[in-house]
Amino acid sequence: ESPAAETARHHSIAVLPGDGIGPEVVAEAVKVLDAVTDPAGVTLEKTTYPLGAAHWLDTGEVLNEDTMERLRQHDAILFGAVGAAPNDRRVPSGLLERDLLLKLRFGLDHYVNLRPATHYPGTTSPLADPGTIDFVVVREGTEGPYAGNGGTLRTGTEHEIATEVSVNTAHGVRRLVRYAFELAQSRARRKLTLVHKHNVLVNAGRLYQRTVDEVAEQFPDVTVDYMHIDAATIFLTTDPARFDVIVTDNLFGDILTDQAGAITGGIGLAPSGNINADRTAPSMFEPVHGSAPDIAGTGTAQPTAAILAGAMMLEHLGHPELADRVNRAVRADLEENGTATRGTTRVGDDVVARLRA
Amino acid sequence: ESPAAETARHHSIAVLPGDGIGPEVVAEAVKVLDAVTDPAGVTLEKTTYPLGAAHWLDTGEVLNEDTMERLRQHDAILFGAVGAAPNDRRVPSGLLERDLLLKLRFGLDHYVNLRPATHYPGTTSPLADPGTIDFVVVREGTEGPYAGNGGTLRTGTEHEIATEVSVNTAHGVRRLVRYAFELAQSRARRKLTLVHKHNVLVNAGRLYQRTVDEVAEQFPDVTVDYMHIDAATIFLTTDPARFDVIVTDNLFGDILTDQAGAITGGIGLAPSGNINADRTAPSMFEPVHGSAPDIAGTGTAQPTAAILAGAMMLEHLGHPELADRVNRAVRADLEENGTATRGTTRVGDDVVARLRA
Ligand SMILES: CC(C)[C@H](C(=O)O)[C@@H](O)C(=O)O
Ligand SMILES: CC(C)[C@H](C(=O)O)[C@@H](O)C(=O)O
Numbered sequence: 001e002s003p004a005a006e007t008a009r010h011h012s013i014a015v016l017p018g019d020g021i022g023p024e025v026v027a028e029a030v031k032v033l034d035a036v037t038d039p040a041g042v043t044l045e046k047t048t049y050p051l052g053a054a055h056w057l058d059t060g061e062v063l064n065e066d067t068m069e070r071l072r073q074h075d076a077i078l079f080g081a082v083g084a085a086p087n088d089r090r091v092p093s094g095l096l097e098r099d100l101l102l103k104l105r106f107g108l109d110h111y112v113n114l115r116p117a118t119h120y121p122g123t124t125s126p127l128a129d130p131g132t133i134d135f136v137v138v139r140e141g142t143e144g145p146y147a148g149n150g151g152t153l154r155t156g157t158e159h160e161i162a163t164e165v166s167v168n169t170a171h172g173v174r175r176l177v178r179y180a181f182e183l184a185q186s187r188a189r190r191k192l193t194l195v196h197k198h199n200v201l202v203n204a205g206r207l208y209q210r211t212v213d214e215v216a217e218q219f220p221d222v223t224v225d226y227m228h229i230d231a232a233t234i235f236l237t238t239d240p241a242r243f244d245v246i247v248t249d250n251l252f253g254d255i256l257t258d259q260a261g262a263i264t265g266g267i268g269l270a271p272s273g274n275i276n277a278d279r280t281a282p283s284m285f286e287p288v289h290g291s292a293p294d295i296a297g298t299g300t301a302q303p304t305a306a307i308l309a310g311a312m313m314l315e316h317l318g319h320p321e322l323a324d325r326v327n328r329a330v331r332a333d334l335e336e337n338g339t340a341t342r343g344t345t346r347v348g349d350d351v352v353a354r355l356r357a
Numbered sequence: 358e359s360p361a362a363e364t365a366r367h368h369s370i371a372v373l374p375g376d377g378i379g380p381e382v383v384a385e386a387v388k389v390l391d392a393v394t395d396p397a398g399v400t401l402e403k404t405t406y407p408l409g410a411a412h413w414l415d416t417g418e419v420l421n422e423d424t425m426e427r428l429r430q431h432d433a434i435l436f437g438a439v440g441a442a443p444n445d446r447r448v449p450s451g452l453l454e455r456d457l458l459l460k461l462r463f464g465l466d467h468y469v470n471l472r473p474a475t476h477y478p479g480t481t482s483p484l485a486d487p488g489t490i491d492f493v494v495v496r497e498g499t500e501g502p503y504a505g506n507g508g509t510l511r512t513g514t515e516h517e518i519a520t521e522v523s524v525n526t527a528h529g530v531r532r533l534v535r536y537a538f539e540l541a542q543s544r545a546r547r548k549l550t551l552v553h554k555h556n557v558l559v560n561a562g563r564l565y566q567r568t569v570d571e572v573a574e575q576f577p578d579v580t581v582d583y584m585h586i587d588a589a590t591i592f593l594t595t596d597p598a599r600f601d602v603i604v605t606d607n608l609f610g611d612i613l614t615d616q617a618g619a620i621t622g623g624i625g626l627a628p629s630g631n632i633n634a635d636r637t638a639p640s641m642f643e644p645v646h647g648s649a650p651d652i653a654g655t656g657t658a659q660p661t662a663a664i665l666a667g668a669m670m671l672e673h674l675g676h677p678e679l680a681d682r683v684n685r686a687v688r689a690d691l692e693e694n695g696t697a698t699r700g701t702t703r704v705g706d707d708v709v710a711r712l713r714a
Contacts, residue, residue: 094556102557126595128485150523150560156567160527162560166507170517197608199451200459203507203519210513230615233590237619238483251554255612258587262594 007318012045014074014282018052020291021301021344022080028303028348029078029310032329035352036314036322047074051100052082052291053091062099068107072281076313077104079286080306085293098148105141108281110274111172112179113139113253114312115288117240117260117270122335125265131241133264136187138180138245139253141274143172144204146250168204168249173211179277180247181219191223191244192216195232195252204249212247232256236263261288265339268302271309273316283316285309301344304330307351329354364675369402371431371639376409377648378658378701379437385660385705386435386667389686392709393671393679404431408457409439409648410448419456425464429638433670434461436643437663442650455505462498465638467631468529469536470496470610471669472645474597474617474627479692482622488598490621493544495537495602496610498631500529501561503607525561525606530568536634537604538576548580548601549573552589552609561606569604589613593620618645622696625659628666630673642670658701661687664708686711 015030017023030046037044049067056062071077082100084091104110119125119133149165184192194212198205209226216224227235229252235242236259248256261267270288287305295301307330315323329351337350372387374380387403394401406424413419428434439457441448461467476482476490506522541549551569555562566583573581584592586609592599593616605613618624627645644662652658664687672680686708694707 094559097556098559126484126486128483145521145523146557150558152560152564154527158527158531160564162525162564164502164523164525164558164561166502166521166523168519168521170511170515174515197611199454200503200608200611201507201521202451202455203509204521207509207517207519230611233612233616234619234624237594237616251557254554254557254587255590259590259594259616262591267591 008075009041010043010045011075011317012047012073013313014071014077015046015048016051016077016079017048018080018082018291019054019084020081020293020296022052022082022291024296024299024301024344025287025303025306026078026080028344029306031348032307032326032351032355033310033314035355036325037319040319040322042319042322053084053088053096056096057084057090062095063103068103071104072108074282076282076317077284078310078313079284081287081289081291083291083293102146102148104284105274108274108284109276109278110141110284111175112273112275112277113141113250114273114275115139115253115257115260115270117257117264119264120269120331120334122338123265123269124339125263127237127240127263130263131239133240135240135243135260136183136245137253137257137260138176138183138247139257140172140176140248140250142250143167143169144250166201166204166249166251168207170207170211173207174215175277177208177211177215177247180245181215181222184222184245185219187244189244190221191225193243193246194224194226195229195246195248195256196226197229197252198226199228208249229255233259236260257288266302267305268339269304269308271305271312273309273312275316283313285313285316299344300341302339303344303347304334304339307348325355326351365432366398367400367402368432368674369404369430370670371428371434372403372405373408373434373436374405375437375439375648376411376441377438377650377653379409379439379648381653381656381658381701382644382660382663383435383437385701386663388705389664389683389708389712390667390671392712393682394676397676397679399676399679410441410445410453413453414441414447419452420460425460428461429465431639433639433674434641435667435670436641438644438646438648440648440650459503459505461641462631465631465641466633466635467498467641468532469630469632469634470498470607471630471632472496472610472614472617472627474614474621476621477626477688477691479695480622480626481696482620484594484597484620487620488596490597492597492600492617493540493602494610494614494617495533495540495604496614497529497533497605497607499607500524500526501607523558523561523606523608525564527564527568530564531572532634534565534568534572534604537602538572538579541579541602542576544601546601547578548582550600550603551581551583552586552603552605552613553583554586554609555583556585565606586612590616593617614645623659624662625696626661626665626691628662628669630666630669632673640670640673642666642673656701657698659696660701660704661691661696664705682712683708
């Protein structure tokens, strides 16, 4: 057996619970992770970092270099959600997004933003006839319109010009597309759909299309097609079952994955991995949903997305069989109990009971 | 009565049927337009221009300067759809989009792309519980990511860099936002939602938000809110009834309006106006759907979107009462007959019969 195939059994995890319901759902994810790893002799050593809106209000710091350095030393990061109440004007709009979330993605080179979309039995899709929804969006995470390029001229005047520059590199697109093909190859349907808008965004679009065409040659058993982003929102409404793996840019992926969360029965079920597939820095796993300050403290938050994010983390750490156990327990739990409010800790307890059974 | 209030009764219309089902649906729109204008003493003098994929294959020209000049002389343009079959490799991808559709929008300064989304009685939404869908998207049409700025470096190599520059001007955003507020003001619910992604696209986002805040002061009875584009795709799935007027940028508008078409029961019903609200050049009205080469010639294309686009044109030409008659006839027709295939000409005939009744 090669050294690469040896799986570590001890992992150092940074836990970033965040604000609002973040700590509540992360607590359930941790509970489930412990329940599945302990009997397998796998240990997760957790260090909690208090980052988010409350932390910023307390300290005036979002994410300093020292914390960033410490985060880098972990094997993975489990993240809850951050953000103050929308009417809390003390936290400047966009501050946590840029200086925490995007800083982590860019700083830790999370170039694959992996977002599975699954319609679980026992849950209700808002679509009248959803069919079998089971696809994964492979969203670029470190360039495109999120690059933070652009600026303003004559700022604040009636002659202002504001630009946003989407920066796309062959390197960035290639590593993303390769990841997507490998994933598609490993799945039953082996289908990959590039989503872009290459009839209008010709420069970035051609780079994506050319890269997909090139990489496709190494994956002859993966079926490839292309769809414009606008058409993709139609098919996510009328025929989401057609999708298997979607590869797309940072902004289109942002949009499609929220829509995917909606059609599968709510983003309370949607997990997300911010993955550095070269493993030069820790990857980060989180629910797609936000901090939901309106229901924080009521004990009603749905922890399923956070638990599923924990399973993605186990898979990334080299424990696909443990990830699988969690996924199956969650699926069975949803099938039996649906998503009606059972209470946050109750859901965690039920999943744990199933793992022990 | 001021001269501006006098409505012309004679209009010169450029008709661009295009390819595929374009000519078929435009024929029905023209039939309906004639049926409603004739008895009212309004005349539409039509000149047909053969533009599109077939025209390009015949002549090697997409849209020459001479034709552009002639189009400028008309009072309005009625457009069908353009595009060859997807597997017809003779027409370069993106050619018609850029050199015809976008050239018209930019050349004729169609800065408002107006797209109503209505769920008609008698039609079926793919949403299980759509509620009352009746909103309008006011999409920017002449800047943003569609500006055609950007380029490539080290093109075609493994070190390629491809950029897309979204260009947004205070002038461009202001005239759009004013139009949207005026529209919101005229509607029953008087609600305006700005959709953007100002937490990430901060430069363009701030310009939009500031402009909305400024213009809002002149419209105190319009309720204003803000939503990120990703959240908007969720609410279009879970609660589309909450929207009244959405104002948004060119790319977000492209995406939202296709999703809006899907949730209201198919883009076979969605009309669109490319409007130069300063009237320095003719506005253009079209169905949102494409040329659907697969069903062209079968006589089954749904002409409703084209007919509704004709009604938008009548409104723009100063005949709101005639537009209203067409809209009511279409609504009654859908309520009675639904969208099941009746045949393209049959739908036109039925709407005409209703107008005459
Ligand atoms: C909060 C925001 C910066 C983020 C994004 O746009 O990527 C979020 O919407 C997401 O999808 O994770
Ligand atoms: C054909 C294409 C250029 C166009 C757009 O992106 O605007 C279309 O999708 C539309 O919405 O009218």
